[in-house]
Amino acid sequence: MARNLFGGTAADVAESVSGARIPGAVGTVWDGPSAGAAQITDLTDTTGAPVLQLVADVRGMVPNFYGPASGAERVWVDFGAGRVGLVSTTAGERLVQHQTAADPHQDRAFTNERLLNFLPLAGADLPVPAGADWARWVVPSTADTTGSAWKLKTADGTPYTRVLNSGALLLDTIGVRAALCIGAPAYGSGQAVINVSNSKATTTTTASVFRVQGDGSVISAGSVTASNVGSARLFSGPNAPSSPKAGDVWVQYA
Structure with missing residues (x-):
């Protein structure tokens, strides 16, 4: 010293x-x-x-x-x-x-x-x-749907993108139109870029109900409803559908 x-x-x-x-x-x-x-x-x-x-x-x-x-x-x-x-x-x-x-x-x-x-x-x-x-982040309860483990907000306190204590991810942008952009330059046709599983999510699960593949194809386990799709159904096989409805499509093959 x-x-x-x-x-x-x-x-x-x-x-x-x-x-x-x-x-x-x-x-x-x-x-x-x-x-x-x-x-x-x-x-x-x-x-x-x-x-x-x-x-x-x-x-x-x-x-x-x-x-x-x-x-x-x-x-x-x-x-x-x-x-x-x-x-x-x-x-x-x-x-x-x-x-x-x-x-x-x-x-x-x-x-x-x-x-x-x-x-x-x-x-x-x-x-x-x-x-x-x-x-x-250790949350008090998954039943808490109002608390946030992570929150993005503006100076006036308005909440935008946040991760709720329930695990839900809410994407709200602040003046930006593209709310979600997923880059997948190296994904192939056999890889899911978006995978919605009917069980607990993992990086390897294949039990999915909805997938967006790396080649752009969309696979859904259920019906797809959209304004330009209507109620049409598509069938294929040697026999006609037993209860056809208007708008159904049947592709016959032997």
């Missing part, structure tokens, strides 16, 4: 028991006021030269000197009338420097380092280890 400066002020004087100044008095420096305190000999003058004896000047004033390398803020001097405490004369300046420093305790740097792999700083990259989850 840095040495702190002592003495050199109007209050730092060598006095007798009666309070008179003692020019040229030789004093000792201690690390405490009690009888069990240790004498401090690790002192220097303002040039850095060792101080062998603390000597008052011709006016009885205690000159400037630097305290021990341990950085003590207070020392006790004794010129024969008892020990008197001296506080470092630069304590106020160092306090101001400490208060105005960007990160005086290095706690911000420590916090940023510890959170680097948990919560990224704005604009920072977050390395995710292979096979690991970046974040987990």
